[in-house]
Amino acid sequence: xxxxxxxxxxxxxxxxxxxxxxxxxxxxxxxxxxxxxxxxxxxxxxxxxxxxxxxxxxxxxxxxxxxxxxxxxxxxxxxxxxxxxxxxxxxxxxxxxxxxxxxxxxxxxxxxxxxxxxxxxxxxxxxxxxxxxxxxxxxxxxxxxxxxxxxxxxxxxxxxxxxxxxxxxxxxxxxxxxxxxxxxxxxxxxxxxxxxxxxxxxxxxxxxxxxxxxxxxxxxxxxxxxxxxxxxxxxxxxxxxxxxxxxxxxxxxxxxxxxxxxxxxxxx
Numbered sequence: 001x002x003x004x005x006x007x008x009x010x011x012x013x014x015x016x017x018x019x020x021x022x023x024x025x026x027x028x029x030x031x032x033x034x035x036x037x038x039x040x041x042x043x044x045x046x047x048x049x050x051x052x053x054x055x056x057x058x059x060x061x062x063x064x065x066x067x068x069x070x071x072x073x074x075x076x077x078x079x080x081x082x083x084x085x086x087x088x089x090x091x092x093x094x095x096x097x098x099x100x101x102x103x104x105x106x107x108x109x110x111x112x113x114x115x116x117x118x119x120x121x122x123x124x125x126x127x128x129x130x131x132x133x134x135x136x137x138x139x140x141x142x143x144x145x146x147x148x149x150x151x152x153x154x155x156x157x158x159x160x161x162x163x164x165x166x167x168x169x170x171x172x173x174x175x176x177x178x179x180x181x182x183x184x185x186x187x188x189x190x191x192x193x194x195x196x197x198x199x200x201x202x203x204x205x206x207x208x209x210x211x212x213x214x215x216x217x218x219x220x221x222x223x224x225x226x227x228x229x230x231x232x233x234x235x236x237x238x239x240x241x242x243x244x245x246x247x248x249x250x251x252x253x254x255x256x257x258x259x260x261x262x263x264x265x266x267x268x
Contacts, residue, residue, distance in 0.1 A: 036122025109154035116166030135175030173222035
């Protein structure tokens with residue numbers, strides 16, 4: 001097995017004892033390993049760097065992307081939830097295939113294992129990792145941003161017994177913000193994606209708030225803040241992005257959230 005810590009320490013140089021294809025194959029296997037030190041450690045950083053530096057070139061990235069798309073149906077949760085991270089690297093580098101989008105769209109709203117972290121498997125983050133890819137796809141010139149907004153709504157409103165933690169809802173809000181900063185969106189499309197959410201909130205009865213409704217509320221509150229203040233274009237900083245129509249979006253968010261705020265703030 002390749003010593004990935006050594007690769008990291010030598011400015012990500014390819015070891016002389018292996019070919020690039022062999023190294024990429026081993027990296028792909030590491031990103032499916034249940035050991036979080038392998039899946040989310042040095043191999044992850046090496047893969048990200050080699051893709052960014054074009055060490056893993058176009059044809060190899062396409063093959064790797066095809067492999068990640070298949071992983072959305074993998075029986076192991078840790079394999080499914082790291083597939084969008086790798087695809088995000090690849091799509092961000094400029095590659096895109098429609099089957100990748102289709103596989104992601106089939107998986108993202110239907111994933112039922114929503115744990116952010118597991119004591120043995122480490123970080124899983126299905127919602128957060130999927131949100132990163134969602135935001136990248138939503139701004140890709142070959143992808144309809146409205147379809148990605150609808151996909152985000154489907155993820156938010158999917159019934160679950162699990163309450164999100166570890167800022168998954170914030171990551172989804174950031175993805176929504178990136179998509180809503182896309183100038184391709186019409187004025188109507190910038191707000192009409194909230195129609196199903198408004199209907200879901202209106203249908204709430206008395207009693208405990210279902211987890212998926214709680215997730216949706218928290219995501220939209222975070223999105224309101226991002227629409228008001230702007231947000232970094234990249235997770236490592238950079239200039240602020242702003243949604244293309246912040247005032248209409250904030251007005252619609254306030255209208256959608258008003259009934260749940262009214263219920264929470266009423267006395268007696």
